[in-house]
Amino acid sequence: MTDRLTHTPRSDALVNRERILDAAREVFAADGLSAPMREVARRAGVGPATLYRHFPTKESLITAAFRDQMRACRAIVHEGLADPDAWRGFCFVIEELCVLHARNGGFTAAFMSAYPDAIDFGADRGAALAAVAESARRAKATGRLRPDFVIDDLILVLMANAGIDAEAAPERVAASRRFAALAIQALRAAPDASPLPPVPRLAPAIPR
Incomplete structure (x- = not known):
């Protein structure tokens, strides 16, 4: 029982940290680095206090996330x-x-x-x-x-x-x-006619 009580909080903290980092990568990818910290906390499903306990500044969060x-x-x-x-x-x-x-x-x-x-x-x-x-x-x-x-x-x-x-x-x-x-x-220093990789569909097909 003592061992469980000692390690469970640490496990919860690690889970929260990974959830925050996953959420940060998603938020920053979608909204850029100017996205507010509260949005990261919301996406991670944690409170702001938990977020700031792990990452006191946005700089520390961005550094860890990437x-x-x-x-x-x-x-x-x-x-x-x-x-x-x-x-x-x-x-x-x-x-x-x-x-x-x-x-x-x-x-x-x-x-x-x-x-x-x-x-x-x-x-x-x-x-x-x-x-x-x-x-x-x-x-x-x-x-x-x-x-x-x-x-x-x-x-x-x-x-x-x-x-x-x-x-x-x-x-x-x-x-x-x-x-x-x-x-x-x-x-290239000189032109080259090597074939390009295939292009994916990025835009709707142009109607004929």
Whole structure:
């Protein structure tokens, strides 16, 4: 009985924390990072006091909500860097980052934002961007990446990718892969006529 009394509150707290994080990802994906904390609490089915006990600030909530996505982001970049074919590795990074952001609606906004209190998140983002810059440097050395590419171009690609609007996740991911292929063609030092991935249906059929 003593063991149950000791561990049950901790289990409840962990359940509440996960419910809050799941709700935060849904709310921020739908309404952006400006969504109020009370909406996150409502979606999670907890009171504001419970929410603030776990996450005293919105910055701490956003950082925790997207920590796994940030780790995945860094893993993608380092996998691309490990490819002996620098251009292929760079293309892998562009495509998989677009897909990662497409699968996690609020992550792009979180990635772009700067929170002074979220030290770990900011450090991870800086490391990821530095790794992308190194991947780009290697790709330029092959002569296949246009020489005027700068890291801000990646930010433009991710911002545009975030605008893909599809209700179902499979269509959103398919659209993101096609968009990434278009972006990669634009970043090539020389034109390429490789076929694009299939395009999903994103708009009603045009009547004949």
